[in-house]
Amino acid sequence: EDQVTQSPEALRLQEGESSSLNCSYTVSGLRGLFWYRQDPGKGPEFLFTLYSAGEEKEKERLKATLTKKESFLHITAPKPEDSATYLCAFILTGGGNKLTFGTGTQLKVEL
């Protein structure tokens, strides 16, 4: 069965303390791996799409990487405003636009 697992479930960092979030997947026919950020009571906000192993994308303090089995979201020198739930999701070949989501990592960045 195609599935995705995120770890850790929750992460507490001090401002400036870099870390990584993990998204492990077991799928056949990966078409794309997505990262979203979700603030409480709001819809997910798109961050990155990765298509093939070895690909990397960056945006401000965030960098997403992809291997054949997992994806990492690296957060460099985080700030309190980076606090949110980070979700990864995949789309399969032949799966239309159906996104299958992991359960997310709840990140809290403290001063």
Added chain:
Amino acid sequence: KAGVTQTPRYLIKTRGQQVTLSCSPISGHRSVSWYQQTPGQGLQFLFEYFSETQRNKGNFPGRFSGRQFSNSRSEMNVSTLELGDSALYLCASSLDAGPTDTQYFGPGTRLTVL
């Protein structure tokens, strides 16, 4: 460019009633998908519409249905509401012009079933 809009933002219904939620996609986007988000199950795919046709369906009972209009706006309907239907219902739209399109989400409709 305006984002995805969903109405209403909040709804309170009682068991057995039915509800209709509305989604207006980003201008020019042709694909609309619906998701249910609950604390226990996370984000789960309901269905996807493209050119007024359901293209994909998740594992939800037939009480959940949807449709898409010629202007790409979409509605979803839940009949005979159950307590477990309380959730945040999210709509996402995409251009559907390439192999992997980005889906942009709306703010959601918070449904509470009493």
